[in-house]
Amino acid sequence: MDLLTDLFSRHGVVAVALAVLLEQLGAPLPSTPVLLLAGVESAVRDGFAVRAFVAATLAATVANGLWFWAGRRLGRRVLAALCVISISPDTCVRQNEASFVRRGVLTLVIAKFVPGLSILAPPLAGALGMPVRRFLGWNLLGSALWAGTAIAIGRVFHEQIDALLRALGKLGSLALMLAALAVLAYLGWRLWRRAVVKRELRLFERVAPADAAALVDGRSGVVFVDVRATSPDMPLASRIPGARHLDLGLLSRPGGDALAGWPVSAEFITYCACPDDASAVRAARWLKQQGRHARVLRGGIEAWTRAGLALEAV
Structure with missing residues (x-):
């Protein structure tokens, strides 16, 4: 744990950008904990919050732009691949379409705060024919709000988060083992749920x-x-x-x-x-x-x- 915090203190901005980029490209790895850690780090490093915020916003914008372009070029076919990458049940497409119908462009603002919506909103916007300028503007706003909120929460609760990290550090390898088990359990549940849904769909x-x-x-x-x-x-x-x-x-x-x-x-x-x-x-x-x-x-x-x-x- 000490090694992790030391690496983050040295390469925090790169870690933030990489974590956000990977998550927004579809990797089932949450980047919010990294943004919270960036908020903690900003409490002891002047200007770090701004650099982390810019890095996270730009990384999300780049990844979302790529998926929007894929949606424009490939249509709804790209959504099938995304449902596999994100390990989500196939009903995720219907839920995201319904969100666009009810909320329109506001879907792009709230997307990153809703599990399962973040990865599918950009390509769906492209597949539905949303104008490029409208997508870029609203998606940038949503990315900025999401990154800024997570970093701000980390900054406000930096003492509590730091205390939690120190407690985990005392556990040593046990903490890493528990974290790995939690991630595996989460992925296993998502895969099991997907298998159940696909079986139900095939029987109709x-x-x-x-x-x-x-x-x-x-x-x-x-x-x-x-x-x-x-x-x-x-x-x-x-x-x-x-x-x-x-x-x-x-x-x-x-x-x-x-x-x-x-x-x-x-x-x-x-x-x-x-x-x-x-x-x-x-x-x-x-x-x-x-x-x-x-x-x-x-x-x-x-x-x-x-x-x-x-x-x-x-």
């Missing part, structure tokens, strides 16, 4: 794009249900012809009828643009709870497009 009934198109050609009682997040600021560009939109954010709210005017005897085929069709599965389950017949379009709208099937402008 799906229909291939070609078979779904054949159903539509064969009878008129088939209704496609688009569950992708959308808002006036970030509208959808296209959809499967005749598809109805279902806002997943309204399903858990009391009152109202999300299915008002929908045909009662129709077969519903839900689709999204997310890993493992997570949002579409949730919508199909909800429809079945309402007594409707529902299946999921395997691969979502991207599989439909790859199959060469038609889309219509929204």
Whole structure:
């Protein structure tokens, strides 16, 4: 522990920048403890807080900018890879889309304070077509608030944190062992949770794009249900012809009828643009709870497009 604090006192700014950069690029290693330690160090080193703040903000901005660019270039496909990197359940995409619909650009301000939202917000903003200048401005504000808050907390509680570090230092190798066990337990829980979610998603009934198109050609009682997040600021560009939109954010709210005017005897085929069709599965389950017949379009709208099937402008 003494070696760790000594290294931080010598290379603190580099440690802050590297920790933030790695976390924002997707490594499952929290950088907030490093920012708190930077706040502690700032209590005894004049000007260190400013240097650490600038380093953390710039590192986060660079990493977020790369993911935003990836989202613009690769669309929602990059989100599937990010869900794997961040060891998050695939429903993380749906939650982040819902946050953009409810809060808009404010999502970028609060993203780094919400576990699971930080890593996905930048590429999702790119995939949803957010203007570059708007992204850069709001993301910079969010990065600065997050870094500044963590460093300020470390500075205010530097005595308590320093006392905790000294206590851990007395434990020696036992402290490192306990820390390693805590990290492994956390990663193990996240991996287990992801496996459970993926198993539940795989068990739901799906229909291939070609078979779904054949159903539509064969009878008129088939209704496609688009569950992708959308808002006036970030509208959808296209959809499967005749598809109805279902806002997943309204399903858990009391009152109202999300299915008002929908045909009662129709077969519903839900689709999204997310890993493992997570949002579409949730919508199909909800429809079945309402007594409707529902299946999921395997691969979502991207599989439909790859199959060469038609889309219509929204």
